[in-house]
Amino acid sequence: xxxxxxxxxxxxxxxxxxxxxxxxDPAIHILGFDINxxxxxxxxxxxxxxxxxFTLFPxxxxxxxxxxxxxxxxxxxxxxxxxxxxLKKDVIITDVGSTKVKIVECANYYxxxxxxxxxxxxxxGSHKSGILAxxxxxxxxxxxxxxxxxxxxxxxxxxxxxxxxxxKANIIEMTPEEHDKVTGVxxxxxxxxxxxLVYQAESYEENYPIVxxxxxxxxxxxxxxxxxxxxxxxxxxxxxxxxLLELFDEWITEMERIKQYVKDxxxxxxxxxxxxxxxxxxxxxxxxxxxxxxxxxxxxxVPDYPGIISEITGYLAKEEISLTNIRIIETRxxxxxxxxxxxxxxxxxxxxxxxxxxxxxxxxxxx
Ligand SMILES: NC(=O)C1=CN([C@@H]2O[C@H](COP(=O)(O)OP(=O)(O)OC[C@H]3O[C@@H](n4cnc5c(N)ncnc54)[C@H](O)[C@@H]3O)[C@@H](O)[C@H]2O)C=CC1
Ligand SMILES: O=C(O)C(=O)Cc1ccc(O)cc1
Numbered sequence: 001x002x003x004x005x006x007x008x009x010x011x012x013x014x015x016x017x018x019x020x021x022x023x024x025d026p027a028i029h030i031l032g033f034d035i036n037x038x039x040x041x042x043x044x045x046x047x048x049x050x051x052x053x054f055t056l057f058p059x060x061x062x063x064x065x066x067x068x069x070x071x072x073x074x075x076x077x078x079x080x081x082x083x084x085x086x087l088k089k090d091v092i093i094t095d096v097g098s099t100k101v102k103i104v105e106c107a108n109y110y111x112x113x114x115x116x117x118x119x120x121x122x123x124x125g126s127h128k129s130g131i132l133a134x135x136x137x138x139x140x141x142x143x144x145x146x147x148x149x150x151x152x153x154x155x156x157x158x159x160x161x162x163x164x165x166x167x168k169a170n171i172i173e174m175t176p177e178e179h180d181k182v183t184g185v186x187x188x189x190x191x192x193x194x195x196x197l198v199y200q201a202e203s204y205e206e207n208y209p210i211v212x213x214x215x216x217x218x219x220x221x222x223x224x225x226x227x228x229x230x231x232x233x234x235x236x237x238x239x240x241x242x243x244l245l246e247l248f249d250e251w252i253t254e255m256e257r258i259k260q261y262v263k264d265x266x267x268x269x270x271x272x273x274x275x276x277x278x279x280x281x282x283x284x285x286x287x288x289x290x291x292x293x294x295x296x297x298x299x300x301x302v303p304d305y306p307g308i309i310s311e312i313t314g315y316l317a318k319e320e321i322s323l324t325n326i327r328i329i330e331t332r333x334x335x336x337x338x339x340x341x342x343x344x345x346x347x348x349x350x351x352x353x354x355x356x357x358x359x360x361x362x363x364x365x366x367x
Contacts, residue, residue: 002028002064002163008056008078010034010043012126013096014069015134017167018048023136024166031063042131057085065092065163072097073235076106079117083110092156094120098183098232099239100147100176108149116156119147119176121183122169127228137168137344144169147176184243189251191233192244194226296349300339300356301363312339315359321351 005021007014010032018030032049033056034040043049056078060066066087068075075097082093093115097103100119107117124142126133144164148157161171174182201219204211237244261269302308309326316323325342343349353364 002159004029004031004063005065005067005163006030006053006060006063007032007049007067007069008034009068009070009074010039010049010131011069012129012131012133012138013122014067015043015046015048015131016136016138017067017069017096017122017164018043019046019134019136020139020166020168021163022047025163028163031058033058039131046131046134048131048134057081060085060087060091063088063091065094065160068093068095068097071232071235072099072103072239075103079103079106080110082115087115090116092116092118092160094118094146094160096120096122097239098187098236100145100179102239104147104149104176113151116152117149118152118157118160119149119179120160120164121145121147121179122167123183123187124169127225129229129232136166139167139169142169144171145179146171146173147179148173180240181243184240184247188236188240188244189247191225191228192237193251194223198223198226296343296346297367298341298343298349298352299365299367300341301365302339308339311360312341312356312362315355316341316352318359319351319355321348321355 005028007018007030010018011034014032014034018032021028021030029051030049031051031053032040032043033053034043035056040049040052044052066082068078070078075095079093079095093107093111094117095103097119098121100121104117104119107115107119111117122139122142122144124139126138144167146157146160157173164171197219201211201215258270258273260266261273300312302312309328313323313326322344323341324344325340327340327342328338341349341352343352349366356362356364
């Protein structure tokens, strides 16, 4: 039975895991360490951990499970050092890194059969970092990938799954190689594309200064992930070089293909190109959280006058409905209303529709 957990790295992901464990099983004692003391103090203050460790390797002989939730390059350094640390027999070590091949190879090399290492990756998150962005329900309905090493038994796996059950994530198993290929295409490469689109728009700014204002709508949405932590993404790209180099080649081929259709003014191919993409995208599961989380947006057609935001948020506050974001859309061209409200869950959005309908006659739209 797991009684004590040691968590290294108390940021967005470590903090969210700790909060979900504490919510599910408050009796489990969580000892936490972060290189940044402010993060550790905050983690204790918000109740994510029970006790702060002031060194990376305190006495760990009574710890049943260790979570490493640091940036992936730091995770490698920590695993290397764990080789010489005295640990409880049968301790399970896991991590949350966005890449798996290098981390699992490192664990197999340094920890091998002596320690049970189970690679982990909760496939949800945010472009925000730090403990203050952590939430106990961050991984609810998301996939949580585990890549157990050959030294791990099904009892070990079940023990970890039981600790993670508080996350309410959908836990699946893969090999590290499968993991890095798939997350390359649906998470890592899209971050590169998002950043490159930002560069492209920025390069227009000198000749077309209006570009920034026009980019405030849909462009802002599809490039949201370009606001993620640069050092975290630097490390992810360094870890997943092989699959990413293949993806660059495939992407360039794809761009050449559509470029040719435009050059040839090939209306049929252009239509087929978008029609096929639409069909595949429309078939994606809607309620499942993916690696790049969606937000449940609601558009409200309101007059653009001072005080409209407080009026709407006042209605929502009356019914205790939480918002994650609110934005006035500056141009009406692409949209059905001028106020965009974002919610964490579909249920909150449904409650908001009813609430706004109850207190006002503003029209609401979901795209
Ligand atoms: N941000 C996201 O949406 C997701 C991130 N991940 C992975 O989770 C891991 C953590 O990311 P976040 O929590 O988002 O980052 P974060 O920046 O919010 O938290 C990382 C924490 O680790 C601490 N840290 C760094 N080096 C350390 C060391 N050597 N010893 C102890 N603490 C150290 C930092 O001070 C920071 O508090 C990364 O490996 C990332 O790839 C996985 C899924 C989603
Ligand atoms: O900001 C976003 O939407 C993300 O892309 C979150 C994310 C970041 C890293 C991961 O390994 C998984 C999910």
